[in-house]
Amino acid sequence: MTQPVVRELVHVMGTVITIDVFPIEVTERPDFTAARNVLERANEAFSTWRPDSPVSRMRRGEITAADAPPEVSAVVAACTIARELSGGWFDPWAMPGGFDPTGYVKGWAAQHALAELAGLPIAGALVNAAGDIASLGTQPSGAPFRIGIADPADPRRLAEIVELTACIATSGAYERGSHLIDPRSGKPAARVASASVVGPDLGLADALATAVAVAGADGLAFIEPIADYEALVIGHDGRRQSTSHFPIASQPGPGW
Amino acid sequence: MKRASIVIAGTVAGLVAVLEFHTTPAKVTLAGGSTLPAANKPAAATGQGSAGTGGTRSATGQQVNYSWGVLSVKVTVSGRRLTKVGLGYLNDGGNPRSQFIDRQSIPLLEQQAMQAQSANIQGVSGASYTSAGFAQSLQSALHSLGM
Numbered sequence A: 001m002t003q004p005v006v007r008e009l010v011h012v013m014g015t016v017i018t019i020d021v022f023p024i025e026v027t028e029r030p031d032f033t034a035a036r037n038v039l040e041r042a043n044e045a046f047s048t049w050r051p052d053s054p055v056s057r058m059r060r061g062e063i064t065a066a067d068a069p070p071e072v073s074a075v076v077a078a079c080t081i082a083r084e085l086s087g088g089w090f091d092p093w094a095m096p097g098g099f100d101p102t103g104y105v106k107g108w109a110a111q112h113a114l115a116e117l118a119g120l121p122i123a124g125a126l127v128n129a130a131g132d133i134a135s136l137g138t139q140p141s142g143a144p145f146r147i148g149i150a151d152p153a154d155p156r157r158l159a160e161i162v163e164l165t166a167c168i169a170t171s172g173a174y175e176r177g178s179h180l181i182d183p184r185s186g187k188p189a190a191r192v193a194s195a196s197v198v199g200p201d202l203g204l205a206d207a208l209a210t211a212v213a214v215a216g217a218d219g220l221a222f223i224e225p226i227a228d229y230e231a232l233v234i235g236h237d238g239r240r241q242s243t244s245h246f247p248i249a250s251q252p253g254p255g256w
Numbered sequence B: 001m002k003r004a005s006i007v008i009a010g011t012v013a014g015l016v017a018v019l020e021f022h023t024t025p026a027k028v029t030l031a032g033g034s035t036l037p038a039a040n041k042p043a044a045a046t047g048q049g050s051a052g053t054g055g056t057r058s059a060t061g062q063q064v065n066y067s068w069g070v071l072s073v074k075v076t077v078s079g080r081r082l083t084k085v086g087l088g089y090l091n092d093g094g095n096p097r098s099q100f101i102d103r104q105s106i107p108l109l110e111q112q113a114m115q116a117q118s119a120n121i122q123g124v125s126g127a128s129y130t131s132a133g134f135a136q137s138l139q140s141a142l143h144s145l146g147m
Helices: A033-046 A054-059 A070-085 A102-115 A202-215 A217-223 B096-119 B131-144
Strands: A003-012 A015-023 A122-129 A132-137 A145-150 A158-164 A167-172 A194-199 A230-234 A240-242 A248-250 B007-009 B016-020 B027-029 B035-037 B046-048 B056-060 B064-066 B069-078 B081-091 B123-125
Touching: A003 A033, A015 A102, A033 A054, A033 A070, A033 A102, A054 A070, A070 A102, A070 A202, A102 A122, A102 A132, A102 A167, A102 A202, A132 A202, A132 B123, A145 A167, A145 A194, A158 A167, A158 A194, A158 A248, A167 A202, A167 B123, A194 A202, A202 A217, A202 A230, A217 A230, A217 A240, B056 B081, B056 B131, B064 B131, B069 B131, B081 B096, B081 B131, B096 B131
Parallel strands: A003 B016, A145 B123
Antiparallel strands: A003 A015, A015 A122, A122 A132, A132 A167, A145 A158, A167 A194, A194 A230, A230 A240, B007 B016, B027 B035, B046 B056, B056 B069, B064 B069, B069 B081
């Protein structure tokens, strides 16, 4: 029943990112250097508190996206797309203090770190950035990865379990460091207790989860037409609503 | 990378075994900006076997740094089953903000460790920041019990 996993911890972006690799055959520790480098570079480039980071310079208007390093320009472009897809509910340009892509970057960086593991002889891998999780492959048994969604009313419990084909991000006001800002008012707002989004790219899933957490159940309407992305919201009253094909594996049993 | 010795241990993330290889401890940047070694004693897990009680044993994992201080996890197992997860040690510096977070997040992690065992999950979405350090200490506690 037990299966081997090799774990690497990376301390960046004010949190701990866990990289779990599920080897086909255990020989030696995989080389995590490339994946670590991706996360550490992102930490440098996108820090809003380091005054000399490209993002800080953009916030002060010293440089434009076109002048920024390529990865910063790529994130700016992706944020533009996420803003459009979310009907403006995800809007890094509407954050207090100026352009703040944090809601996209953590997932984006985790996704790129995961890509660095693709060449390893492994069944699968997970990169977990404080509860936003990108995955590759499967468990060694061939079974899909199973991820619990914390119950926002009682985070000691799981609300649901999903079978992951790629990524999942969850946003809610209960998280530490969660600053869910309504782009329309510039003030904190969360119309549901939590919103989870699954899809092929963790950066976009992260941005969309933030958008739906702010927009509430009405936000499911802008997720539904996005190919390969699904969302689940848990209301302040505990009520669940989801798009048509959210991949719930099983209801957690009594006592969950 | 040179071949390193392999140690198998259980983990918070369900019924998996974590392969620990010898690595240099990572540095953790604390909220105040100071740094401490990530693990005070990487192999400091202590087991307290009590064979006379039907296979119920407990152990405290290594002390690990997390965002707000240092913690270690204490586990109790019966046979191969995790029956209790709690804190063996916690020093969050007494900062009210970190104490507030700890009061919320640590019971959550204790509960999630128990759930992960019965739910066969590999992670929790929407989980708290403390989890990686907690998982690391939990692994070492389980390892010291041969799980």
